[in-house]
Amino acid sequence: QVQLVESGGGLVQPGGSLRLSCAASGSIFSLIAMGWYRQAPGKERELVAIIISSGSTNYADSVKGRFTISRDNAKNTVTLQMNSLKPEDKAGYYCNGKTWHGAGVYDYWGQGTQVTVAS
Numbered sequence: 001q002v003q004l005v006e007s008g009g010g011l012v013q014p015g016g017s018l019r020l021s022c023a024a025s026g027s028i029f030s031l032i033a034m035g036w037y038r039q040a041p042g043k044e045r046e047l048v049a050i051i052i053s054s055g056s057t058n059y060a061d062s063v064k065g066r067f068t069i070s071r072d073n074a075k076n077t078v079t080l081q082m083n084s085l086k087p088e089d090k091a092g093y094y095c096n097g098k099t100w101h102g103a104g105v106y107d108y109w110g111q112g113t114q115v116t117v118a119s
Contacts (some may be wrong), residue, residue, distance in 0.1 A: 002026045002093040007112030012085055014083040016117070020080040022095035022110060033098040034078045036069065038091035038115075048093070049080060062088075081104070085117045 008020040018071045024031065035050030049069035057069050068081045078095065095110035 001029065002028060002099065004097055004108055004110035006095045006110040006113040008116050009093060011118065013118045013119055014085060014087055014117055016085050017081070018115060020082065020093055020095075020113060020115075022078045022080075024076045024097060027085060027099070028076050029077070030099040031097050032100055033043065033100075035082045035096045036072065036078075037094045037096050039088075039094070040091040042057050043091075045094070045108070050096075051078065052058045085115075087113060087117050087119075091115060091118045 003025045005022060005023045008018065010018060012018050020030050020036065022034065024026055033050055033052040034047040038048050039045040048063055049057065050066055051057045051071055052067050058069060066082065066084045069078065071078045092112040093115050096110045097108040099106050
């Protein structure tokens with residue numbers, strides 16, 4: 001069992017920056033990847049960024065060059081640094097953890113944190 005708790009959401013102007021953090025607890029040894037998804041009203045949830053156990057990262061095309069995902073294994077946290085924010089970045093952001101259960105990958109989710117980008 002893994003628990004994920006997000007923090008750091010808020011209101012920023014276009015071009016501003018925001019940093020989201022996700023703290024993991026429980027059976028964190030089982031995590032093979034952690035990442036961030038976002039979902040705007042009326043839209044499907046989409047992957048924003050992910051970091052796997054090897055340290056490799058992947059980003060959605062829409063955030064490449066602006067967002068950076070990183071991890072701190074000592075603190076069991078994953079951070080999403082968001083720069084040059086755009087109005088279209090407004091969404092609920094959800095921390096995601098992936099574990100291997102033998103038969104496949106299982107997803108854990110945080111409750112989400114709201115990011116609003118508006119002038």
